[in-house]
Amino acid sequence: xxxxxxxxxxxxxxxxxxxxxxxxxxxxxxxxxxxxxxxxxxxxxxxxxxxxxxxxxxxxxxxxxxxxxxxxxxxxxxxxxxxxxxxxxxxxxxxxxxxxxxxxxxxxxxxxxxxxxxxxxxxxxxxxxxxxxxxxxxxxxxxxxxxxxxxxxxxxxxxxxxxxxxxxxxxxxxxxxxxxxxxxxxxxxxxxxxxxxxxxxxxxxxxxxxxxxxxxxxxxx
Numbered sequence: 001x002x003x004x005x006x007x008x009x010x011x012x013x014x015x016x017x018x019x020x021x022x023x024x025x026x027x028x029x030x031x032x033x034x035x036x037x038x039x040x041x042x043x044x045x046x047x048x049x050x051x052x053x054x055x056x057x058x059x060x061x062x063x064x065x066x067x068x069x070x071x072x073x074x075x076x077x078x079x080x081x082x083x084x085x086x087x088x089x090x091x092x093x094x095x096x097x098x099x100x101x102x103x104x105x106x107x108x109x110x111x112x113x114x115x116x117x118x119x120x121x122x123x124x125x126x127x128x129x130x131x132x133x134x135x136x137x138x139x140x141x142x143x144x145x146x147x148x149x150x151x152x153x154x155x156x157x158x159x160x161x162x163x164x165x166x167x168x169x170x171x172x173x174x175x176x177x178x179x180x181x182x183x184x185x186x187x188x189x190x191x192x193x194x195x196x197x198x199x200x201x202x203x204x205x206x207x208x209x210x211x212x213x214x215x216x217x218x219x220x221x
Contacts (some may be wrong), residue, residue: 009069016060017123021116023054030114035105044092044099047108054115055088076206079199084111086192087154087184093166094171098157107153110146117142133218140211147207151200158193165189 028051034046058081065074087107089096098104121139125131129141166186173183198213 010120013064013069014126017119017126020054020057021119021123023050023057023121024112024115027054027108028116031105031108032088032113034145040102040105041100043108048093048182051108052088052093055084055111058084076203080203083154083192083199084178090156090171090189091157091161093170095100095161098161101157101160103153103156103160106149107157110150110153114143114146114150136214136218140207140214141205143211147200147204151196155193155196158189162186162189 003134025159027047030050031043034043038046060073061072061077062068062081063076064070065072092104117135117138121135123129124135168186171183171185197214
């Protein structure tokens with residue numbers, strides 16, 4: 001039994017990582033093809049279903065951390081996944097007016113390249129017990145420019161969506177109601193924007209620290 005459980009964990013994570021890899025690869029392929037054939041205004045429409053599925057699947061990574069299946073700290077996983085889900089569902093899916101913006105293409109491409117590299121790294125590592133040095137280098141280096149592009153696109157799309165959020169009142173709760181509670185989605189979006197600035201700086205610093213530790217191991221090999 002002691003040998004069986006690690007095998008189950010490794011098999012599950014291998015399948016999980018490569019399955020999500022395929023999902024993000026599909027997103028990237030459709031985004032680039034649509035960008036070339038039809039222009040940026042059609043990228044969201046072409047990628048919507050695989051994008052929603054691939055991004056929503058990331059919720060499982062929180063569960064993986066809670067169950068101890070992976071060593072990634074929840075404090076780093078939850079904010080990143082939450083912010084992406086907010087943009088994916090709370091902005092793009094909820095407000096069609098945002099879907100044709102140029103930032104959608106930048107967002108989708110930066111997200112998909114990042115995740116393709118990340119899931120191929122972890123998938124290879126789980127399947128074979130190690131990952132080639134070049135994949136590790138990509139995993140811990142491409143974020144240096146992809147992360148700022150992704151974060152800037154997320155912030156830009158939330159900002160762009162603010163007038164539509166305010167005008168529609170979608171997801172807001174007005175008084176009076178049975179719960180005796182009010183909630184304004186516009187101010188929630190403002191709060192999220194406010195959190196992005198210190199949060200993204202913290203995450204970028206955290207990832208640079210990860211990069212330093214990971215690449216230092218390569219030098220010792």
